[in-house]
Amino acid sequence: MINSALLGGPDPGLGVETAASHLARLGPLPQVDTHLIDVLDRSGLRGRGGASYPVGSKWRSIAGSRRSPVVLANGAEGEPLSGKDRLLMQSRPHLVIDGAFLAASALRAREIVFYIGESHVAAGDAIRRALAERADAPAPARLVSAPPRYVAGEESAAVHSVNDAIALPQTTPPRPYQRGVGGRPTLVQNVETLAQVGLIARHGDAWFRGTGPDGAGGTALVTVSAGASWGRVLEVPRGARVAEVVAAVGRPTDGVAAVLLGGFFGSWVGAAEAWGLRLDSVALRGAGRSLGCGVVGLLGADECGVRVTAEIAAFLGEQSAQQCGPCVFGLRAIAEALGRISACRSQPHELARLRTWATEVRGRGACHHPDGAAGLVLSALDVFEEEFARHTQQRGCAWPPPPQGSTRWTS
Amino acid sequence: MSSQALWFATRAAGAVSLLLLTAVVVMGQLARLRVQSAGWPRFLTVDLHRNLALLSLVFLAIHIVTAVVDPFTSLGVAPVVLPFGSSYRRFWLGLGTVAFELIVALIATSLLRARVGFRVWRAIHWLAYAAWPIAVVHGLGTGTDSTSAWMLGVTGVCVAAVAVVTLWRLLSAPLDPLRNVRRFAAQRHRVSGS
Amino acid sequence: MSLQFDRIRCDGHGLCAELLPEMIRLDDWGYPILEPGPVPGELLDHARQAVAKCPVLALRLLVARPQP
Numbered sequence: 046m047i048n049s050a051l052l053g054g055p056d057p058g059l060g061v062e063t064a065a066s067h068l069a070r071l072g073p074l075p076q077v078d079t080h081l082i083d084v085l086d087r088s089g090l091r092g093r094g095g096a097s098y099p100v101g102s103k104w105r106s107i108a109g110s111r112r113s114p115v116v117l118a119n120g121a122e123g124e125p126l127s128g129k130d131r132l133l134m135q136s137r138p139h140l141v142i143d144g145a146f147l148a149a150s151a152l153r154a155r156e157i158v159f160y161i162g163e164s165h166v167a168a169g170d171a172i173r174r175a176l177a178e179r180a181d182a183p184a185p186a187r188l189v190s191a192p193p194r195y196v197a198g199e200e201s202a203a204v205h206s207v208n209d210a211i212a213l214p215q216t217t218p219p220r221p222y223q224r225g226v227g228g229r230p231t232l233v234q235n236v237e238t239l240a241q242v243g244l245i246a247r248h249g250d251a252w253f254r255g256t257g258p259d260g261a262g263g264t265a266l267v268t269v270s271a272g273a274s275w276g277r278v279l280e281v282p283r284g285a286r287v288a289e290v291v292a293a294v295g296r297p298t299d300g301v302a303a304v305l306l307g308g309f310f311g312s313w314v315g316a317a318e319a320w321g322l323r324l325d326s327v328a329l330r331g332a333g334r335s336l337g338c339g340v341v342g343l344l345g346a347d348e349c350g351v352r353v354t355a356e357i358a359a360f361l362g363e364q365s366a367q368q369c370g371p372c373v374f375g376l377r378a379i380a381e382a383l384g385r386i387s388a389c390r391s392q393p394h395e396l397a398r399l400r401t402w403a404t405e406v407r408g409r410g411a412c413h414h415p416d417g418a419a420g421l422v423l424s425a426l427d428v429f430e431e432e433f434a435r436h437t438q439q440r441g442c443a444w445p446p447p448p449q450g451s452t453r454w455t456s
Numbered sequence: 457m458s459s460q461a462l463w464f465a466t467r468a469a470g471a472v473s474l475l476l477l478t479a480v481v482v483m484g485q486l487a488r489l490r491v492q493s494a495g496w497p498r499f500l501t502v503d504l505h506r507n508l509a510l511l512s513l514v515f516l517a518i519h520i521v522t523a524v525v526d527p528f529t530s531l532g533v534a535p536v537v538l539p540f541g542s543s544y545r546r547f548w549l550g551l552g553t554v555a556f557e558l559i560v561a562l563i564a565t566s567l568l569r570a571r572v573g574f575r576v577w578r579a580i581h582w583l584a585y586a587a588w589p590i591a592v593v594h595g596l597g598t599g600t601d602s603t604s605a606w607m608l609g610v611t612g613v614c615v616a617a618v619a620v621v622t623l624w625r626l627l628s629a630p631l632d633p634l635r636n637v638r639r640f641a642a643q644r645h646r647v648s649g650s
Numbered sequence: 651m652s653l654q655f656d657r658i659r660c661d662g663h664g665l666c667a668e669l670l671p672e673m674i675r676l677d678d679w680g681y682p683i684l685e686p687g688p689v690p691g692e693l694l695d696h697a698r699q700a701v702a703k704c705p706v707l708a709l710r711l712l713v714a715r716p717q718p
Contacts, residue, residue: 163648190648197645210647216656367641369657370681373634378678405677411657487705490663498665502703574659574707632661633679 050264051240052280057136061171064178067139074143074181075246079108081151085242088250093129093265094119094198094235095310095338097326100242104152106222107230113155115226116184117207118145120161120168120236121191121198124308125273125360125455126340129266130236132278134161134168137240138175142186144239147246148232149183157186158226160203164193195309195364199412200233202366213366214412235338237266255283267324267339269294272453281324287341288320296343303344303428307337309357310417312424313350335420342454349444350429351436353454354422355380355387360455361418372415375406379422386433389440396437400426462526469519471610474595476512477559478614480505481588485621490631509563516556548597551590558587588618652688652714653697659708666709669700688714 054070055062062070086101107114118141122130134141149157159176161169169188176186189207191197197212204225206212225231241263245253253263263283267290270276277294287306291298304319306312312334314322322329326336344350362376382399385391403419403426410416426433435441447453483505492498524531531549535542537557540550562584569577596611630636653673655666662680672693673685689697689711701709 192645192647194645202645206647211642212645212647213642216658365641366645367634367637370634370660370662370679371657371677373637374679374681375677402678405683409657409677409681409683497668498663499668499703502665502705569707570702577707634661 050244050280051133051137051140051237051266054137057132057278060136060167061175062137062139064139064175067137071140071244071247074146074243077147077150077246079151081147081242081246082108084245084250088245088253088263090238090241090245090253090263091326092235093237093241093339094233095124095307095335097330097336100234100238103222103234104148104232107152107232110230112229114152114230114232116145116148116152116154116157117203117221117226117231117233118157118159118236118239119198119200119203119233120159120165120172121203122162122165122338123191123193123195123198124310124338124340125195126268126270126276126305126308126342127338128268128270128276129278129339131162131165131168133237133240133266134165135171138168138171139179140240140243141172141236142175142179143243143246144234144236144241145186146179146181146183147242148234148239152232154184154232155229156226157182157184158207159186159188160191160198160206161188162193162197163190194366195361196366196412196414199414201412203233204231213368214414216411265324265336265339267341269296269341269343271296271343271345273456274453284323284325284328286320287322287324290324290341291320291343300346301343302346302348303350305340305342305344305421307335308340308342309361309421310413311335311337311340312420313344313354313428314424315428347444348453349387349432349442350425351383351432351442352387352444352447354425354429355383356452356454358383358418358422360452361414361421365414366412369410369415371406371409375402375409376415376418378402379406379418383422386436389436389442391437391440396426396433459526459528462522463528465522466519466526467607469515469522470595471607473512473515473519474591474614475610476508476515477588477591478617480509480512481584481618482621483508484584485618485625488631489621489625489628506566509559509566512559513563516559520556545598548594551594552598555587555591555594558583558590562587651694651697651711653684653701654710654712655682655684656708656710659706661706661708663705665703665705666700669703670696673697674700 055066082101082104085104090100091097092100120130120134145157159172161172173188191206192212194212196202196214199214200221201215201217202212204221205215207226221231221233223230255263264280265283266278266280268276268278269291279293281290287304288298298320301316303316304314306314324336329336344353359380362380365372365376367373379399379402382395386395403422406415407419408416435443483501487501487505491501520536523529524533524536531542535549535553539553540546542549561580565572565577565580592611592615660681664676664680666682667674667676674682677683697711701711
């Protein structure tokens with residue numbers, strides 16, 4: 046059931062697909078102009094960076110601008126559990142570059158920037174070498190490194206990095222599509238989304254919607270992970286069920302207590318409810334969930350959801366850009382409270398305070414980092430209600446404590 | 457009006473201006489120190505800072521007009537805006553002109569703060585730390601009664617007030633809760649190779 | 651007209667909450683929590699005061715505009 050559109054061709058684990066193989070498999074890059082935006086509208090393609098914003102609309106908001114725009118291919122991938130962007134860049138760099146070139150042509154951009162996480166060395170090398178092989182760039186292209194920080198991939202932080210070499214989110218408005226790199230309207234688009242554009246421009250919007258002649262429809266890359274130490278990226282058809290995806294990577298479903306859907310920016314779902322969920326951003330949003338960057342994190346039956354949530358909350362607090370009071374102090378208070386609860390040393394009314402802080406911090410940062418942390422914590426309070434009660438009222442945990450200072454999910 | 461009366465008005469208005477400007481400086485420091493109590497909300501400090509500054513302009517106007525009009529000084533209008541352009545007590549009067557122009561700049565940019573923008577407004581507001589001492593020195597240097605008891609007394613009270621509140625501010629930890637945190641975090645978010 | 655503020659520039663002075671308590675309250679650390687929605691007509695003058703008195707000009711009063 047695994048579809049191979051993005052990752053079709055040679056085994057991605059073997060490294061870079063050469064330009065020759067890429068061209069032989071997919072054909073030449075079509076010449077495009079603004080009509081590509083109509084195609085993207087009809088295709089229904091949504092961004093794969095986490096916000097799932099309709100791509101056609103996003104491009105259209107930039108196409109009409111007076112100043113010539115900039116295309117920023119976002120391969121920062123600051124979410125630790127996600128591996129799809131770096132896999133795509135290091136094995137299919139030409140497809141990612143195709144998408145960026147198509148965007149630059151359709152939007153008449155004056156510059157293309159590939160923003161790649163500095164720790165994703167193979168990905169950066171692959172893109173750099175592939176760019177050197179290309180003679181068809183519609184605009185000058187360059188690479189900029191993203192520091193290995195969680196917020197570095199946020200769109201205003203990406204722009205800030207390119208402009209001033211500092212990956213901190215900035216106050217919006219104006220948002221990048223209005224004023225970004227060099228003060229110009231900037232398209233900040235995830236590299237997987239751009240790769241999808243590279244396919245849609247060749248095969249058409251009908252193919253993407255699932256009515257193409259060979260039956261292949263829209264696909265998505267997801268990372269199934271069990272903590273920070275194990276993860277596998279696979280390409281799945283839109284709407285695949287979580288249970289199918291977990292089975293496809295060979296993980297037994299009965300060993301899973303809960304699923305972290307969307308990464309640290311997402312939310313916990315109880316296993317029973319999770320298996321039937323369809324991995325489609327629109328469907329999930331209707332169910333009050335989010336696909337985010339496509340992470341499906343599996344909490345083992347031998348792990349305590351409270352402890353893992355406390356570990357992730359501490360990480361998110363430390364990863365804050367530290368620019369806004371509510372994020373700095375709110376996330377710190379949340380992490381400290383969760384730490385006490387996790388260690389069975391909670392104070393009276395700690396759960397109620399936790400819920401208040403998480404609810405209050407939402408929407409009060411310059412970026413959505415506090416919102417992500419709040420969503421994670423609030424979902425944990427629901428999904429792990431029993432465990433939280435045990436930790437606070439009985440001051441005990443159903444599982445043996447992990448080794449001191451273990452960071453199974455965030456290292 | 458007799459020259460004597462004008463001279464008296466100039467000195468009196470000047471002294472009141474100095475007291476008001478001192479109060480403005482003190483309010484400014486109290487605002488930075490974020491002082492408040494049940495009976496003294498934060499906006500009271502800010503409002504007094506603003507209103508006393510505007511009031512000081514009134515007394516400065518009296519101070520300047522009576523000095524210009526006084527036949528004894530034979531000042532033209534020019535020294536009001538051109539520092540060190542008078543023949544009467546050139547240096548000390550010139551200081552007064554400088555202080556006056558700084559104060560006008562401070563008040564004008566503050567009234568137009570939204571239009572001027574926060575960064576420009578804040579940069580110009582640093583000039584307050586120059587305007588007040590220059591006004592004090594001008595008061596001590598100009599005028600024939602500069603060493604009289606009451607003038608020294610007024611000046612002493614003003615200097616003491618500003619000294620106390622400035623010392624308080626220097627000894628207090630920065631009250632922006634994020635100051636140190638922000639700088640450290642910015643370092644960690646630098647793009648490598650930059 | 652609705653209230654917006656620059657969350658990075660805000661230093662938690664808290665004058666806005668003193669001047670417009672109907673729409674702004676402070677969290678446990680002195681940072682503002684704004685009531686969403688437009689400013690009612692009778693509070694517009696107070697809102698303008700709050701905007702003018704913010705020591706760092708972080709608060710703004712804007713004509714509400716839909717954002718993509």
